[in-house]
Amino acid sequence: MSPPAISQQRDSARAGIAAQQGQKQPTAPDTTPKPPMSPRRAFLTSLVIPGYAQTVFGRDRAAMLFAVIEIGSIGMARKAAQDLQEAIGLPRDSVVASYKIDPNTGLAIIDPKTGLAVPDTYIASRFTDDRIKARRTHYEDWIAAIIFNHLFSGADAYVAANLWDFKANIGVVATPRSAGVYASLRLR
Incomplete structure (x- = not known):
């Protein structure tokens, strides 16, 4: 087979189908909205x-x-x-419910060591x-x-x-x- 001669015409059935090498076909801009x-x-x-x-x-x-x-x-x-x-x-805390009372005076009994009233009853922790x-x-x-x-x-x-x-x-x-x-x- 011999190479095509310069004077030969291109096949009209293939005209415009194949892009020339080295050229890109123009693409349409993407108009689809993007999220x-x-x-x-x-x-x-x-x-x-x-x-x-x-x-x-x-x-x-x-x-x-x-x-x-x-x-x-x-x-x-x-x-x-x-x-x-x-x-x-x-969890093990308690609250004083009442103090020991001196029956003669009606006042709370004071601990001589601490100087505080002596507790009598306690309420357990809630x-x-x-x-x-x-x-x-x-x-x-x-x-x-x-x-x-x-x-x-x-x-x-x-x-x-x-x-x-x-x-x-x-x-x-x-x-x-x-x-x-x-x-x-x-x-x-």
């Missing part, structure tokens, strides 16, 4: 900071809900931790083992609420990232006679 955050990043950021990714997607009410739940749960967990530490620290266990459970419940809030916020952000361009509105309506669910979808 402000990937689903993975949305999940991870809202997992660490509940409600953060929701603000990126314009879901301010959901973000506020997760933030309020987080702050409330942290406050209650702190209070439960203080109650637990109080119960652990005072922090029994059952109460310590209940306070520990209470503390663990608030920690579980915090963890649940983080996970649920992350899952909500993941779904919001996947449906970021889906403009649907779903809600609940209450009327004097009944309750109902409505849904609206905006078509472009």
Whole structure:
């Protein structure tokens, strides 16, 4: 086979199909709107900071809900931790209920060594083992609420990232006679 002669014409059936070597075909610009955050990043950021990714997607009410739940749960967990530490620290403590009284004077008998009134009866500590266990459970419940809030916020952000361009509105309506669910979808 001999090489093609310069004077030969190209096959008209293949004209314009093959690009000349060294030249790239111009590509059309990508006009597809991109989400402000990937689903993975949305999940991870809202997992660490509940409600953060929701603000990126314009879901301010959901973000506020997760933030309020987080702050409330942290406050209650702190209070439960203080109650637990109080119960652990005072399991065998008691309170003086009454002092020994001198029958002649009607005054409390004073200990000559300490100079303090001599106790007669005591009230046992209110922090029994059952109460310590209940306070520990209470503390663990608030920690579980915090963890649940983080996970649920992350899952909500993941779904919001996947449906970021889906403009649907779903809600609940209450009327004097009944309750109902409505849904609206905006078509472009």
